[in-house]
Amino acid sequence: MHTSDSENMTTVALVRAESRVDGIRQSIEALDLNPVRGKEVMLKPNFNTADRYPGCTHIDTLRELIIYLREMGAEKITIGERSGPPNTAEVMEELGVFALADELGVDIINFDELGADQLVRVDVPDSHWEDGFLVPRALREAECVVCTPCLKTHQFGGIFTMALKLAVGIIPKENTAYMTHLHNSPDMRKMIAEVNAGYTPDLIVLDGMEAFVEGGPMEGTRERADVFLAGTDRIAIDAVGLAVLKQLGTTPEIMDRAIFAQEQIDRAVELGLGVASAGDIEIVTDGSSESQSYAEEIHAILARG
Numbered sequence: 001m002h003t004s005d006s007e008n009m010t011t012v013a014l015v016r017a018e019s020r021v022d023g024i025r026q027s028i029e030a031l032d033l034n035p036v037r038g039k040e041v042m043l044k045p046n047f048n049t050a051d052r053y054p055g056c057t058h059i060d061t062l063r064e065l066i067i068y069l070r071e072m073g074a075e076k077i078t079i080g081e082r083s084g085p086p087n088t089a090e091v092m093e094e095l096g097v098f099a100l101a102d103e104l105g106v107d108i109i110n111f112d113e114l115g116a117d118q119l120v121r122v123d124v125p126d127s128h129w130e131d132g133f134l135v136p137r138a139l140r141e142a143e144c145v146v147c148t149p150c151l152k153t154h155q156f157g158g159i160f161t162m163a164l165k166l167a168v169g170i171i172p173k174e175n176t177a178y179m180t181h182l183h184n185s186p187d188m189r190k191m192i193a194e195v196n197a198g199y200t201p202d203l204i205v206l207d208g209m210e211a212f213v214e215g216g217p218m219e220g221t222r223e224r225a226d227v228f229l230a231g232t233d234r235i236a237i238d239a240v241g242l243a244v245l246k247q248l249g250t251t252p253e254i255m256d257r258a259i260f261a262q263e264q265i266d267r268a269v270e271l272g273l274g275v276a277s278a279g280d281i282e283i284v285t286d287g288s289s290e291s292q293s294y295a296e297e298i299h300a301i302l303a304r305g
Contacts, residue, residue, distance in 0.1 A: 010233040010275050011282045012240045014298065016226050016291045017209075023228035024064050024205055026286040028072075031230050035202040037073035039144035043106075044201070046150050046166055047081045050094040051218040054150040054210050059096050061207045065148055066104050077104075080139055082111035084173045111136050112174050119172065124194045124271065128187040133178060135170050135198035147201045147234075151227075151241050152212035153220060157188045159253045161217045162241045163204050163234040164264050167195040189263035196234060196273050204237050205230045213250040223248045227294070235265055235274030236281045243301040258305035278302045 013030035017023035043065065045057035053061075066077055079101060083091040088110050092098055101108050120140050123132040139145065147166055154161040171178050182191050206229040212220030227244055231237050242259045249255070260266065260277060269276045283299050285291035 008275060008280050009282055010231060010236045010280060011284055012229055012231040012233070012236050013284050013286075014240065014291060014295045015228045015286045016288070016294050017228055018226050020058065020060050020064050020207065020209065023207065023209065024061065025068055027205060027228040027230035028068065028203070030284050030286050033232075034072050035232070036069050036144050036146065038075055040076040040142065041069055041074045041078070041144045041146055042139055042142035043069070043077055043079050044139070044145060044147045044166065044169070045079065045081055046148070046169070047083050047088070047091050047095065047097070048169065049083060049086055049218050050091045054152050054207075054212055054222075055216075055218045056095065057148055057150065058207060059100060061148060062097070063100055063104070065146070065205060066106055069146065074144075076107070078107040078109055078138070080109040080111060080136065082169055082173065084169070084179060088112045109136065109138055111170065111172060114172065122198045124197045127194055128185065128191045129194060130181065133171050133195065133198065134176070139170055139199050142199075144203075145199060145201045146203045146205070148205050148207060149237075151206060151208035151210075151225060151244065152216040153214055153245070153251055153254070154216050155214075155220070156217075157183065158192060158217070158264070159189065159251070159262065160238070160242060160245065160264070162206060163201075163237040164196055164268055165192055167198065168192060170198055171195055190267040193264050193267035193271065193273070196268060197271055201232065201234065203230070203232060204234060206237055206241060208241070208244060211245060211248060213245060213248050233274040235268050238265060239275075239278060239281060239302060240283065240298060243298045246301050247298060259302065260305065278305065
């Protein structure tokens with residue numbers, strides 16, 4: 001489904017599936033790329049809290065993604081994340097992340113436990129952050145980064161939380177005023193985009209079996225979507241995700257605003273973090289008639305804005 005001849009085109013794979021095994025595998029396969037082979041992979045989930053999916057990454061999504069990344073040839077996998085406001089270690093324990101890591105032989109970096117020498121300062125042009133912000137050196141210098149966001153609205157000022165918002169979990173909350181600054185700023189959505197300058201994902205896999213169409217990020221109104229998205233461009237993933245939310249019916253802040261007029265996306269475009277328009281997004285599928293017809297519907301919403 002080509003939408004532009006631009007050299008800046010990016011591909012988003014969209015697959016309808018009722019199982020995570022099928023959705024994760026088929027969406028990555030539809031991308032027809034393998035950025036993880038022979039690499040040490042940093043895997044960034046959404047463990048903001050231990051609230052039930054899609055309040056956080058489903059443990060089965062994490063399991064299947066780890067297994068499949070190994071099959072794709074990943075040399076080593078490390079889960080990196082921090083929660084907030086709850087304690088990160090407690091959230092991971094409650095979700096069964098430590099047990100899963102032991103079972104599958106993967107490492108965990110709790111970003112809350114990093115020392116000053118394990119953090120790197122990032123400055124963004126015309127930043128809305130005072131004096132820049134710190135990010136984990138291990139993430140910034142990782143050979144390969146894989147992210148797995150959820151599909152949901154954000155009632156506390158973010159409007160939506162997908163691939164771009166996932167980056168907030170890389171800035172430290174311990175011994176900093178970052179989160180207070182973020183939540184009290186009228187420029188919150190621009191600041192969310194700016195944090196993404198701290199790292200670059202090589203693969204993004206969004207589990208949208210369910211979505212929050214109102215509320216979020218911890219609890220909200222659930223709708224079944226049975227959609228999985230995969231790509232390499234955070235802006236494109238969020239743009240297609242917003243089109244999915246519009247198709248489901250969601251908040252006025254999303255329904256009544258053009259996708260590329262959303263402040264998270266607009267600022268990310270300014271920073272050159274991905275595509276600049278819907279016309280630069282190509283949607284591909286696994287070839288099934290269900291995925292193809294749904295992709296056409298989502299593409300039409302995306303094209304309308």
